[in-house]
Amino acid sequence: MIPIKRLLLISFCFISLVSLHAQSPLLPISTTALEQERREALIDALNAREVLFEERSLFSAGGFGASIYVSFHPETPETKAAGTQLILAIPLAGTNASEGAFSFGIEVGLTFIEAIHEQSALLSIPVLIAFLGDETAKLPKEQRRPHLGLKDLYTTLDSPETTILLYVDLETAPEQVLIHHGAAYTITARNALESLNTLCKSQRLPYTLAVRFNELYKLGFVDGPDVISSAAEQEINALYLETRTRPRVANATIAPQSLADTLAAYAASLTLTMENLDYHFLILDFFGNLIIISETLTVTLFALIMALFFFALLVYTIVHRKRWLMQWASFIRRIWVPVLFVCIMILCLEVSGSFITLVSNFFAIDPRIVDYGRPACKILMALFLFSLFSPLQQVLRIPRKAAFYGSIAILFVTLSVFIAIFLEFTLIPLLLSIFLLMLLGGFIKIPFLTYLCAFSLPILCLSRFLDMLAIGSEKFARIILSENILTSFYFTVIMLPFMLILERAKALSEQQREFKKSPSPLSMDRQRRAIIIRRLICSAGILLAGLGGFMIYMNRLAKVPLVEAERRNLIEEEGSSAPEVLTIETTTQVFLERRTVQINLSARGEPTRFDLYLDSNDGSRPVLYSAPMPFETNEQRNSLTLIMGEGPPNPLTLEIVVPLGIFEVLRVEALYTTWDPTIDSLPAPATDDYLFKVSKTAPIL
Numbered sequence: 120m121i122p123i124k125r126l127l128l129i130s131f132c133f134i135s136l137v138s139l140h141a142q143s144p145l146l147p148i149s150t151t152a153l154e155q156e157r158r159e160a161l162i163d164a165l166n167a168r169e170v171l172f173e174e175r176s177l178f179s180a181g182g183f184g185a186s187i188y189v190s191f192h193p194e195t196p197e198t199k200a201a202g203t204q205l206i207l208a209i210p211l212a213g214t215n216a217s218e219g220a221f222s223f224g225i226e227v228g229l230t231f232i233e234a235i236h237e238q239s240a241l242l243s244i245p246v247l248i249a250f251l252g253d254e255t256a257k258l259p260k261e262q263r264r265p266h267l268g269l270k271d272l273y274t275t276l277d278s279p280e281t282t283i284l285l286y287v288d289l290e291t292a293p294e295q296v297l298i299h300h301g302a303a304y305t306i307t308a309r310n311a312l313e314s315l316n317t318l319c320k321s322q323r324l325p326y327t328l329a330v331r332f333n334e335l336y337k338l339g340f341v342d343g344p345d346v347i348s349s350a351a352e353q354e355i356n357a358l359y360l361e362t363r364t365r366p367r368v369a370n371a372t373i374a375p376q377s378l379a380d381t382l383a384a385y386a387a388s389l390t391l392t393m394e395n396l397d398y399h400f401l402i403l404d405f406f407g408n409l410i411i412i413s414e415t416l417t418v419t420l421f422a423l424i425m426a427l428f429f430f431a432l433l434v435y436t437i438v439h440r441k442r443w444l445m446q447w448a449s450f451i452r453r454i455w456v457p458v459l460f461v462c463i464m465i466l467c468l469e470v471s472g473s474f475i476t477l478v479s480n481f482f483a484i485d486p487r488i489v490d491y492g493r494p495a496c497k498i499l500m501a502l503f504l505f506s507l508f509s510p511l512q513q514v515l516r517i518p519r520k521a522a523f524y525g526s527i528a529i530l531f532v533t534l535s536v537f538i539a540i541f542l543e544f545t546l547i548p549l550l551l552s553i554f555l556l557m558l559l560g561g562f563i564k565i566p567f568l569t570y571l572c573a574f575s576l577p578i579l580c581l582s583r584f585l586d587m588l589a590i591g592s593e594k595f596a597r598i599i600l601s602e603n604i605l606t607s608f609y610f611t612v613i614m615l616p617f618m619l620i621l622e623r624a625k626a627l628s629e630q631q632r633e634f635k636k637s638p639s640p641l642s643m644d645r646q647r648r649a650i651i652i653r654r655l656i657c658s659a660g661i662l663l664a665g666l667g668g669f670m671i672y673m674n675r676l677a678k679v680p681l682v683e684a685e686r687r688n689l690i691e692e693e694g695s696s697a698p699e700v701l702t703i704e705t706t707t708q709v710f711l712e713r714r715t716v717q718i719n720l721s722a723r724g725e726p727t728r729f730d731l732y733l734d735s736n737d738g739s740r741p742v743l744y745s746a747p748m749p750f751e752t753n754e755q756r757n758s759l760t761l762i763m764g765e766g767p768p769n770p771l772t773l774e775i776v777v778p779l780g781i782f783e784v785l786r787v788e789a790l791y792t793t794w795d796p797t798i799d800s801l802p803a804p805a806t807d808d809y810l811f812k813v814s815k816t817a818p819i820l
Contacts (some may be wrong), residue, residue: 154212160220181748182267182764184252191246210254213288224289230379241387284357292372295325297363301336302343309400311356341592468607471500482677494599521626525561528619560620569624685804691815703817721770722789730788733759745776
């Protein structure tokens with residue numbers, strides 16, 4: 120809307136008489152020498168190959184670099200307005216950028232262009248190769264504004280929902296390509312991942328998925344790359360490729376030609392339209408061989424298994440109807456027992472959580488330290504406390520105790536599966552596996568096999584946990600340590616079936632021992648008391664040993680040094696006798712009801728970024744008609760922020776247009792990430808996480 124209004128305004132004002140420079144012709148100058156060097160080398164390489172390209176300035180997006188686009192279209196286009204489009208996005212200077220004219224990703228992009236040119240007859244969709252500028256950021260995490268080149272690319276898309284994005288962030292030659300196919304609470308459609316998975320296997324390209332379990336993404340236990348998160352907001356299906364080194368493998372890197380050919384075959388495999396997008400698929404990993412199962416097949420398997428279960432249940436109720444009625448009558452009379460188990464497990468989780476918090480406060484553990492030792496101790500301690508309740512169950516007069524525990528466990532898992540159908544279908548494969556193990560554990564009467572089914576459950580969840588550890592996610596640890604009774608209830612539903620099957624195995628073992636041993640002169644009550652005493656003594660020994668190990672761990676954790684991030688601020692006042700670090704000069708030109716303000720900024724040294732704010736001096740909402748870069752309002756609506764990227768030219772000149780008669784204040788901040796003793800008089804920082812902010816205000820008159 121702004122460019123149209125600006126064009127009408129300029130036409131109305133007769134350009135020959137009045138010149139409103141709301142968007143001044145400022146050439147983008149990137150102070151990132153490596154990115155500028157690679158952009159120039161890339162342009163030379165494209166010219167040598169006689170490839171047409173577009174150099175797109177990022178100044179309107181707030182950046183000071185430029186992106187380079189290369190487009191390919193089918194030779195016999197049968198284009199539709201909502202046709203599929205493939206974008207191969209490659210940062211000019213990606214993560215962990217090192218010296219060199221080209222990164223491995225850029226070499227792949229150039230080879231991909233040649234491969235697409237040779238296979239243009241097989242191409243059925245448009246393909247865009249985008250070498251993006253201003254993708255990385257040097258500022259600390261809370262101050263970063265990365266991926267300006269990607270955000271500018273989004274503005275050029277006509278139909279984002281039918282776009283597939285391959286973001287190739289490969290700075291060096293990888294030994295194995297690591298593919299991210301999701302982010303927190305979202306995953307990429309199977310339609311975009313399946314063909315790439317098939318081609319990597321057929322081309323014998325070493326690859327793996329960063330997360331092999333979609334439920335980790337859907338539940339938000341892992342974050343995933345920011346690229347996929349931002350693409351999901353635009354309804355774009357994105358895949359993120361990065362470098363991974365394989366242990367025990369040396370000098371076995373992937374060649375650019377091999378990866379480029381695979382990506383070119385992937386582009387040729389995509390059809391013009393993407394229909395029936397599948398976001399509930401299943402991934403199976405058999406020793407590195409990934410198999411993707413569609414939602415339809417998953418639903419069919421689920422329906423078949425549940426149908427077999429209910430059919431077997433129906434046959435059992437018909438054949439053993441008297442026993443079935445007796446069991447259900449006994450179960451209904453003791454329906455309060457499962458409720459008691461739930462309350463006890465929640466209480467155990469709350470007590471163990473309070474104990475972990477108390478010990479953490481005693482050892483003065485920094486709350487910013489997130490580890491998986493304390494969450495694991497909380498879960499184990501809760502299970503241990505619940506096991507202390509096991510001897511007391513001898514007091515409960517429950518006939519056919521083993522069958523009773525098995526029935527409760529199967530009931531819990533069955534309810535969980537049906538609830539998951541309505542909450543999140545991605546959980547079905549995991550819960551279905553747990554359901555089958557619970558079903559076997561609830562019907563098998565051999566104690567060893569019942570124990571095996573019980574301990575298979577933690578092993579089944581361990582693979583998910585190792586996946587989270589491999590990607591470095593800390594969110595699951597924070598969830599476990601959170602003092603929330605609703606979280607305790609969720610973990611109770613997860614942990615209770617395991618404990619019930621374990622109790623069933625114990626009951627079966629006791630039945631076998633009582634059946635084999637000779638009659639004892641001791642009465643049954645004295646036998647129960649002896650069992651309770653032995654278990655309590657054994658539990659006390661385990662408890663003391665566990666507490667001793669936990670205290671040693673907490674003592675070592677308390678000694679972990681956590682370097683404080685250096686955050687320093689300097690507010691410069693007008694008329695100060697000290698040498699100026701930040702200089703602001705403004706000139707104003709008035710026409711009709713508008714004021715055009717030219718802003719000249721300069722700072723000593725090399726600032727990483729300039730932040731500009733337009734504040735209201737009376738608390739009202741400031742008004743900005745036009746600016747050469749995007750801007751946004753804060754939550755209080757009393758300040759406007761001009762969004763700018765890193766690496767600005769110094770000095771920097773820009774112009775904004777504001778209403779006449781409204782007096783506002785321009786606040787400028789220069790951010791430094793490298794310590795300069797001529798600017799920062801304090802001693803050198805002890806950490807690399809350093810930020811020095813110089814602030815200054817100037818009225819707009």
